[in-house]
Amino acid sequence: MKDVEQAARAIGQAGHLAAFTGAGISVESGIPTFRGPNGIWSKYDPVYLDIDFYRTHADQAWPVIKEMFYRDISRAHPNQAHQVLADWENKGLLKAIITQNIDRLHQKAGNKNVIEYHGNAEELVCMNL
Numbered sequence: 001m002k003d004v005e006q007a008a009r010a011i012g013q014a015g016h017l018a019a020f021t022g023a024g025i026s027v028e029s030g031i032p033t034f035r036g037p038n039g040i041w042s043k044y045d046p047v048y049l050d051i052d053f054y055r056t057h058a059d060q061a062w063p064v065i066k067e068m069f070y071r072d073i074s075r076a077h078p079n080q081a082h083q084v085l086a087d088w089e090n091k092g093l094l095k096a097i098i099t100q101n102i103d104r105l106h107q108k109a110g111n112k113n114v115i116e117y118h119g120n121a122e123e124l125v126c127m128n129l
Contacts, residue, residue: 017093019085022100028079031072031103044068055127069102073121078109086110 011017023033034040047053048064078086086109088094096113097106102121106114119125 011088011093014093016095017088018096018098019094020098021085021106025081025099026076026079026101026103026105028081029076029103029105031076031101031105040068069121073103076103076105078105082106082109082111089113 023031027033032038032040036042044064048061048068054061054065082105085094085097085106089097089111094111096115097111098115098117099106100117102116102118104116104120104122
């Protein structure tokens, strides 16, 4: 409990608080992490996310990418951790979230200032521009 109290004090005293999140925050929402016994890499070969493989074998990569991400993401809803971060932003405590996640659950929870390090699963970008 002492660690929680110290963390709460540090958050309350922070002038500019940012959160950095990764796959772990979305597990409770039904999105698996990449590593571990039930992780994505236990079921899929990482080569399918390699950009060079995608450029030369998009017909093989795209169905696997859709299966890896879109099935779970389309069913996921923000969990309590996402809601807490949204509440902190609404109260002015949290200035930004930097996330590795592509699930947009922070935005669905209500966060406005989200920096998506790996992009997101809703917006695709043409690589030939």
